[in-house]
Amino acid sequence: MTAPLALFIHGGYWRSLDPSLFSHMARGLNAHGVAVGVVGYDLCPELTIADIIDQIRHACLFLWLRTGERTLIYGHSAGGHLAAAMVATDWQSLYPKAPADLVPAAYSISGLFDLTPLVGIQMAQDLRLDEAEARRVSTAVLAGTEKAACSMRSRGRLNRASSCARAARSPTAGARLARRPATRRPPG
Secondary structure (H helix, E strand, O other): OOOOEEEEEOOOOOOOOOHHHHHHHHHHHHOOOOEEEEEOOOOOOOOOHHHHHHHHHHHHHHHHHHHOOOEEEEEEOHHHHHHHHHHOOOHHHHOOOOOOOOOOEEEEEOOOOOOHHHHHOOHHHHHOOOHHHHHHHOHHHHHHHOOOOOEEEEOOEEEEOOOOOOOOEOOOOOEEEEEOOOOOOOOO
16 A cells, blocks of 8 residues: 655745755654655746646646655645645646546645735736736635635635535644545546
8 A cells, every 4th residue: 555645835935945945844744654745846037826836736747647646735835825726726637537636635834825915016026927817826716716625714714615525724823724525536
């Protein structure tokens, strides 16, 4: 039997840091028999946030093709945004053999979900965000598309996206847990 698989995505506002700084994020899950990958991505302004989302999607597909395992994604800050984007992904439109729930759950620590407030600040130039692009890559918007299973905490209340199968509050402030309903993987 293969160990469960998790993937950590670092933060840094999509424009700084790298995975070598976050190997410690595997320790707790490793102690419980979970295999953990720590993924990196190219940074803004060389790429757009949409490009980074695609890079993480390809990393998830790569892991599934190598292991046959679905992946729990967890991330901090920008990595939390990317984790939520993975839950919102229509995997079968990217790769028809992939399970619809290739990423059945994501845990976002202080994630950013609505990127439209970033448009008015200087950092938006590095992120290459205008109003339309910010809406397009905001997981808060994706949650309304019926593809996402994100639950978003707002002022102590849990607001569920309509496609959530299960949601739970995190004991960690600013954290979110999102789940998709489990589906069976076809044999072969």
